[in-house]
Amino acid sequence: MIIAVRTTASSPIDIPEVFPQVVPFAMTTVRLHPRLGAPTAEQSSMGGPLLWPVKEPWPICDGPEPYDHLDRQPSEAEVPLVPVLQLFAEDLPELPFPAGTDMLQVLWCPFDHQPWSSPRPALRWRRRADIGARLQELPEPDEEADARYVPDPCVLDPERVTEYPSRDLPEVVWSQIRDSVARIERETGWQYETDLAVASGTKVGGYPGWTQVPDWPACGCGVPMEHLITVASWEFSRGDEKRWIPLQDRPAMDGWGFDAPDHHPWRRIQNPAGLMLGDVGGMYLFVCLSCPDRPFDYRFDCS
Template structure:
């Protein structure tokens, strides 16, 4: 595993001393730090080509019901290929809970809005790299009517583990214990628990979902609560003046940032390298069952 080239600022607050109530809820997340590039099929990537067996059909989506493709007309099922969203190798993110006998995760989705959340519908494949054999040479072209905002641009990734604490997922009784401290820390230092000290922004593996709305954790058919597998985020950070989640190495590119500025300004390539937009700057959260060996999955979507 290579050394991360993007560095998240360490927490400026000694959490165990200032917020001891949240320490038991700490989780490790791996920020992927996607950046526009030309990844190969043997690399972990966002929106890049997938290491796909040549003799395995490429999955498509016509929608289970005519209304599934909300952006298509009633007579056009928009039947077309799924698009690559994410490929992760175990060597790059060893903490990802791979099923036994696998070392690669691939995520694809349909680049049309689907019920029930008006979002892309994800599809997961777990593989063993050594079993791929003869590989597919090219990826299918997305459907001509696919929403460009739902087709990620190819990005390399630079995994970096960070420690997270929950905000939306913090139990109400714990919020009651830290509420005054949260306010005092913000007044004294400017650091805000919800934005700077809890969940990491951006596309990541593990940790906590970056909920915008109230948490909605799925439950497996076996009755087990599912675990957060990964988040695909529209933005790697929400504000150009964020103190914590913009990597140190990217700070110079933020000079002169503005949401209303030039589309070619370097800060835009840092904030939204894959060029996707899920609803109103939302995210798709994938979950897996930690108890079932085959790792059944579910997903949720929310936005502001």
């Protein structure tokens, strides 16, 4: 079990007291706090090596649909997927592991795909004890892969945070809190949507970090899917840095700015994995909790 060493500041506003209407919509999200490191295949990680059975072929993308692999053309017909996340139940028990599994692996094709000009993800639920002989060397990304879609290896530091919906808040509730939201921002400078509601960054559960209109998928069984993971370009962005930078990272943020030199340490705090999904966008993975095999779907949006 990973012991959290990064903590998010408490909300500067007493949400239940000021906005009691949103309390029924509260959810716990797990901020993963990726940081550049050297994870092993035995660890939960972002962009790190995966615990992969040697007898199982590495997944590939051959662009079977029209308009796949947009803009860039891979050097080979079959493109190896790249590791994005590996999460163990001992670190992320909140994940809805199918019966008999204790590990989730997320990979994607590092080329643009329709319908959103984004990577195309794949999921693997596994039982660690069933891995057996392990693949020792993972395939290298295709030489023409978009480097912005290949996350640098990061260790994780999961932290549980309570969040409230912003774009997913029903309009009838928005109408009830709109005046209070404006008053709080006027009196304190704290903004409900960026500072108080949905946590920034790569995370498990909670609410997607939408930048556009929410678009929740439904399973083929007819049941709405649940948000599983957000993979974010940045851990925070202009406008939400007041709340979501971990307390332990704030000394390194002295003198930071979007015009800071490339070597300033804030850049690896804000963007540890080196991702850029569209225009500071996010990939949102969803699963059906009603189906035992956990079918999934995904959405992508950016500003």
